[in-house]
Amino acid sequence: MAQHLGFKPDEAVFMNSLAVNPEGKGWRLASVDGLEGVHSGSVVGMSGPGSTALHFPLSKSHREYCEKYLEDGGDLKQVARNGEGKYYPDASITRRLLEKTNSASTRKLLEGKVIANSYVTEEEEELAKKVGGRTLMSSDKFLQFVGKDYIHKVADDIGIEAPPGIVIDKPAPSSSIINSFRQKLQKKGMDPDHTKVWIKPSSLCSGQGVISLPRGDTESLREGLLELAKVFHGVGFYEEEVKESELSRDDPFKGITKFMPILLEADVGRLPWVSRKVDDVAVNAVLGQDGVVHIETTPFVAVDGEYTGSRLANPQDEPLVFAAEVSTDKLMHRMWEEGYRGYLGVDAMVVEKKNGELMAYLNDLNTRLCGATPLIGMAHKVEANVGYRPSVFSQTFTIRAPENMTDPFEVIKANVGDHLYRASETEYTGIVPTVVDAYPESGYISFRAIVIGRDDLHLGFLRKALESMDKYEGLTAVRNTSKDIGLEIGFFILIENVTQNSNLTEFSTLQVARALTRGFASGLAAILPPEVVLLICMVSYHDSLEVDLQDD
Numbered sequence: 001m002a003q004h005l006g007f008k009p010d011e012a013v014f015m016n017s018l019a020v021n022p023e024g025k026g027w028r029l030a031s032v033d034g035l036e037g038v039h040s041g042s043v044v045g046m047s048g049p050g051s052t053a054l055h056f057p058l059s060k061s062h063r064e065y066c067e068k069y070l071e072d073g074g075d076l077k078q079v080a081r082n083g084e085g086k087y088y089p090d091a092s093i094t095r096r097l098l099e100k101t102n103s104a105s106t107r108k109l110l111e112g113k114v115i116a117n118s119y120v121t122e123e124e125e126e127l128a129k130k131v132g133g134r135t136l137m138s139s140d141k142f143l144q145f146v147g148k149d150y151i152h153k154v155a156d157d158i159g160i161e162a163p164p165g166i167v168i169d170k171p172a173p174s175s176s177i178i179n180s181f182r183q184k185l186q187k188k189g190m191d192p193d194h195t196k197v198w199i200k201p202s203s204l205c206s207g208q209g210v211i212s213l214p215r216g217d218t219e220s221l222r223e224g225l226l227e228l229a230k231v232f233h234g235v236g237f238y239e240e241e242v243k244e245s246e247l248s249r250d251d252p253f254k255g256i257t258k259f260m261p262i263l264l265e266a267d268v269g270r271l272p273w274v275s276r277k278v279d280d281v282a283v284n285a286v287l288g289q290d291g292v293v294h295i296e297t298t299p300f301v302a303v304d305g306e307y308t309g310s311r312l313a314n315p316q317d318e319p320l321v322f323a324a325e326v327s328t329d330k331l332m333h334r335m336w337e338e339g340y341r342g343y344l345g346v347d348a349m350v351v352e353k354k355n356g357e358l359m360a361y362l363n364d365l366n367t368r369l370c371g372a373t374p375l376i377g378m379a380h381k382v383e384a385n386v387g388y389r390p391s392v393f394s395q396t397f398t399i400r401a402p403e404n405m406t407d408p409f410e411v412i413k414a415n416v417g418d419h420l421y422r423a424s425e426t427e428y429t430g431i432v433p434t435v436v437d438a439y440p441e442s443g444y445i446s447f448r449a450i451v452i453g454r455d456d457l458h459l460g461f462l463r464k465a466l467e468s469m470d471k472y473e474g475l476t477a478v479r480n481t482s483k484d485i486g487l488e489i490g491f492f493i494l495i496e497n498v499t500q501n502s503n504l505t506e507f508s509t510l511q512v513a514r515a516l517t518r519g520f521a522s523g524l525a526a527i528l529p530p531e532v533v534l535l536i537c538m539v540s541y542h543d544s545l546e547v548d549l550q551d552d
Contacts, residue, residue, distance in 0.1 A: 005136065005341065006289025007114055015117040016369050017093035022236070025139060026121035028146060028203040028260050062409035062436065069423045070378075070432070094123045101130045116342070118368035136341040142367065145340050147202035149261040151331065151362050158334050160327045161361045163198070163349075164188050165265035171253035178221045181264040185216065189272065192216035196267035199224045201231070202260045208235075216266070222249045228262065229253055268349050268361045278350040278358060279320055282310060282372050283328040287340050292332045296379075297321045298372040301395050309395035309448065310372040312379055314456075323358040324348040331362060345370040371448070374434050378450050382428045390429070390452050391459040398446045398472045401438065408438040408445045415469040419462055421452060429453055431462060444472035 002009040020029045089095035094117065100106040110131040117124050120135050120142035128135050136142075144150075149169075155162040166181050182192045197220070199211040209231035211224045229252035233244045242255035253259065269277040280300040286293045299317060301309040313321050328346045335344070347364035375394040382390050399415055401408065412433045413420055421430030432450040449466055453459030 001286055001343065002116075004286040004288040004290075004293045005114075005116070011112075012114040012116045013110055015093050015115070017117055018119060018368070019088045019092035019095070020119065020121060021088060021092075021095075021123060024122055026119060026143060027258060028143070029119050029121070059407045059409050061407055061413075062433075065409065065413075069421060092123070093117075094121075094127055098123065098127050098130070101127070107131060118343070120342070137339060141339050142342075144338070145335055145365065145367050147261060148200060148263055148364055149202045150365055152263065154331070154334055155362075158330045160330050161359060163265035163268050163361050163363055164190070164271070165198075165263055167202075168262040168264070171256055171259050173251045174222050174225050174249060177225060177262075177264070178218055181221065182216065182218075185266055190266060196270045197221065197224070198263075198265045198267060199228055200263045200265065201228065202263060221264075225249075225262075226252045229256075232256060232259075265363075268351060268363070271351075273353055274351045275354045276352050278323075278352055279317075280307070280347065280349050281313075281320060281324045282345045282347050282366075282370065283324050283332075284343075284345045284370075284372055284376060285328075285332055286343055287332060287336045292329065292336055294325065294329075296372070296376045297324060298375065301393055303395075309393060310375055311393035312375070312389075312391065319358055320350050323350045324360045327360040327362055331365075340367070342367070343369050343373070345372060374432075374448070375450050378432060378452060382452055385424075385428050390454065391456050392450065392452050393459065393463075394448055394450045395466070396446060396448050397466055397469065398444050400470045400472045401443050401445045405438070405445075408436055408447075409433065411445060412436065412447055416449075416465070419465045421450075427454075429458065429462075431466065 001014070002012050005012075018029070020026050094115075097106060097110065101110075110127070110133060113131070113133045115124050115128045115133055115135050117135075120137055120139050122139050124135050125139055127133075149167045151160075151162045152165070152167045154160075164185060166177075166184050168177055181197075185192045185195060193215055195216050197213040197216040199213065199221075201209040209228050211227050213220045213224050226247060226249050229247050230244055232238065232253075233242070233247060237256050237258040239255045239257055246255075248254070268274065280302075281297055282300070283297045284295045286295060297313050298310040299313055299320065300307050301311055328348060331346060332344065345366040345368075346362055347366070348360040348362050350358055350360045352358055372394070375392055379390060379392040382392075399412070402411060405411060416431050416433065419431050420426070421428075421432045429452050432452065433447045434450060435448040437446045451459060451462045451466065453462055
């Protein structure tokens with residue numbers, strides 16, 4: 001990566017610090033309630049010869065494992081979290097380094113280096129200035145490319161396809177937004193009343209604020225915009241005196257002080273000229289000194305329709321990969337011409353048109369290291385060691401956390417057993433646990449498993465080992481977590497006229513939770529019997545799943 005960016009590995013410090021100052025210019029980059037940073041207990045950095053990676057080791061044993069089996073001649077440095085305080089500034093690598101720029105060890109580590117962080121904010125610029133180094137680009141330049149709205153803004157000009165829809169750049173009454181969107185769909189020959197619709201904030205991550213509507217009629221859209229306004233209210237975008245209960249369907253963004261662009265899009269899989277969705281992929285590249293360098297295209301791994309990870313493309317994926325790369329290449333070259341420098345992942349949905357042609361709709365832009373980055377790095381590292389391309393996928397798993405747990409990584413190791421990746425000891429195959437999140441009070445641990453096999457058969461064997469772990473049979477969509485510790489997600493389900501023949505307990509809580517994450521109405525319709533009609537109840541998750549039926 002350093003060479004693609006135009007410098008030697010020992011001239012850079014690679015970081016994956018995603019905790020953002022909520023009062024700074026990069027406030028849009030923050031990803032959790034309170035705008036305080038990322039909800040991740042461990043971001044593991046792996047470096048090449050001569051370069052330095054900074055990371056958060058969750059525990060001593062996890063750090064030792066990484067250094068022994070993953071590190072390859074680089075210098076892994078720890079910048080530990082400062083207690084259990086706020087994610088910002090305690091979890092910000094950049095902020096912690098800024099506090100120590102006068103120390104000899106920090107100056108030796110950073111002096112004259114390129115500060116190559118996933119995000120470029122004013123804090124990275126300040127750090128680089130203090131140590132006589134530089135960033136990949138200015139923070140102002142970086143922020144020009146952040147968000148899903150950038151794709152829409154350049155799509156027509158460069159000849160790529162974004163999902164049909166509109167971008168709302170500033171607050172407006174519901175009627176104005178809805179009329180613009182419905183007119184856009186009608187001009188494309190679509191009936192909004194019978195078209196599935198997505199409402200998305202441009203930059204909030206981890207699925208936060210993404211609203212799925214089964215149809216785009218006026219009342220559904222008014223309700224969807226109000227729900228998004230409530231999400232914005234929950235992360236502090238409104239004036240303090242504005243209460244959530246005061247938000248209105250007619251003007252839901254009245255009183256907002258921080259507004260990010262909003263996208264209203266038609267669901268690509270339901271477009272009249274589309275016969276079927278083929279797959280979702282991420283096209284990963286580095287935009288460096290000499291142009292765009294394609295790294296790898298990774299199809300998504302999904303469970304019950306929900307994204308949980310990625311995999312390396314196989315030869316049979318060639319038509320899928322080609323369709324995605326043709327479109328993303330145009331987007332990446334435009335970004336390079338406009339000054340973007342760094343790592344990049346573009347999410348594309350590939351569909352088959354009714355004439356049999358494959359085409360890609362570009363629906364997200366990740367201007368940072370992303371979920372597929374560790375998978376790609378490990379795959380390339382193993383290929384260099386063994387001389388052939390391994391079969392690799394990554395997926396998020398959730399397992400039980402025992403009472404009085406002292407080290408989550410040791411719990412994961414015990415679950416994985418002999419299948420743990422240990423370099424040459426396991427012939428460079430096995431399971432690599434990364435990005436460990438521990439929630440002992442809620443009874444679970446989640447982690448991203450990078451699974452490396454000799455071939456697809458071996459990969460299937462390792463997958464079965466993971467699927468036989470001591471699973472946590474609760475909500476698996478942990479990326480939607482809204483609290484620092486514990487899980488407290490409110491889903492609104494309604495059940496009316498539950499007859500003696502329609503017992504909700506026949507359906508596991510996991511089925512209900514997964515269905516809800518796929519979309520309110522369509523999810524319930526998929527699992528509930530026809531005689532069960534919708535009503536309101538709230539599912540609140542602590543150590544057990546409780547369902548309360550409301551009288552009204």
